[in-house]
Amino acid sequence: MFSKILRPLTDLVRHVMSKPDERGDLTSDLFRLKIRNKVRQLINNNTGLLLDIGCGTGLLCENLLTQENTLKVIGVDTNHEMLKIANESFQKRRLHNLNFLKAYAQNLPFLNKSIDIAICINTFYNFYTKDDVVAALEEMERICKRDGFIIFDVRNKKNPFVYFSFKFVWMYDTQVTLNAYSLKELTTVLTSRGLVIKETIPIGFPITMFAPIILVKAGYQ
Numbered sequence: 001m002f003s004k005i006l007r008p009l010t011d012l013v014r015h016v017m018s019k020p021d022e023r024g025d026l027t028s029d030l031f032r033l034k035i036r037n038k039v040r041q042l043i044n045n046n047t048g049l050l051l052d053i054g055c056g057t058g059l060l061c062e063n064l065l066t067q068e069n070t071l072k073v074i075g076v077d078t079n080h081e082m083l084k085i086a087n088e089s090f091q092k093r094r095l096h097n098l099n100f101l102k103a104y105a106q107n108l109p110f111l112n113k114s115i116d117i118a119i120c121i122n123t124f125y126n127f128y129t130k131d132d133v134v135a136a137l138e139e140m141e142r143i144c145k146r147d148g149f150i151i152f153d154v155r156n157k158k159n160p161f162v163y164f165s166f167k168f169v170w171m172y173d174t175q176v177t178l179n180a181y182s183l184k185e186l187t188t189v190l191t192s193r194g195l196v197i198k199e200t201i202p203i204g205f206p207i208t209m210f211a212p213i214i215l216v217k218a219g220y221q
């Protein structure tokens with residue numbers, strides 16, 4: 001009942017807050033866009049093999065491969081429809097250093113220590129359980145080279161807007177799972193395996209502890 005009224009309203013807000021050329025894309029909105037832009041800055045000038053986990057339609061890859069870099073990018077996602085859109089969109093541009101394939105974040109089909117940059121953004125908060133997020137972070141640690149790094153984002157449960165909008169998601173959207181975490185509960189998955197947190201970047205509010213989203217960059221010493 002609530003969701004019938006509120007869902008169109010939240011869709012409208014998302015639409016208005018999306019970048020014009022991303023409008024209508026299944027994975028666009030202002031916060032997600034900010035995260036992708038920040039991630040692009042973090043990986044600027046890096047080379048090697050980048051894995052975009054939960055790549056969706058490949059929006060992160062936009063601009064990455066047109067910059068003067070020699071990155072190779074693999075996008076993985078569980079959703080066939082998203083991968084189809086990504087493939088069609090990039091094939092037209094004949095980019096050969098970019099591939100998409102179906103895979104689960106919790107069981108990545110890559111060898112240990114084979115990836116230079118492992119990224120998973122705008123994805124963990126949709127996972128059904130914390131165990132899924134932990135499994136995905138463990139996989140990222142397993143595949144990431146010792147001189148590489150990992151980037152992911154935390155939808156921060158210490159932010160009141162995130163806390164309440166996720167808790168009462170059933171009122172405006174019955175079809176989506178939203179789970180928020182604290183920074184510590186996700187970073188300890190990596191620090192307990194020997195990684196260090198190199199940067200935490202607040203998105204949407206300047207104070208990291210209360211920001212709605214915290215972008216994390218982790219690597220070995």
Ligand SMILES: C[S@@+](CC[C@H](N)C(=O)[O-])C[C@H]1O[C@@H](n2cnc3c(N)ncnc32)[C@H](O)[C@@H]1O
Nearest residue numbers: 027054055056059077078079104105121122123
């Ligand atoms: C909100 S979209 C984010 C897309 C992209 N990362 C971005 O920032 O534009 C989340 C994506 O995660 C994918 N996904 C959900 N669960 C997954 C899993 N267990 N493994 C890999 N991808 C998953 C969904 O299919 C969806 O395409």
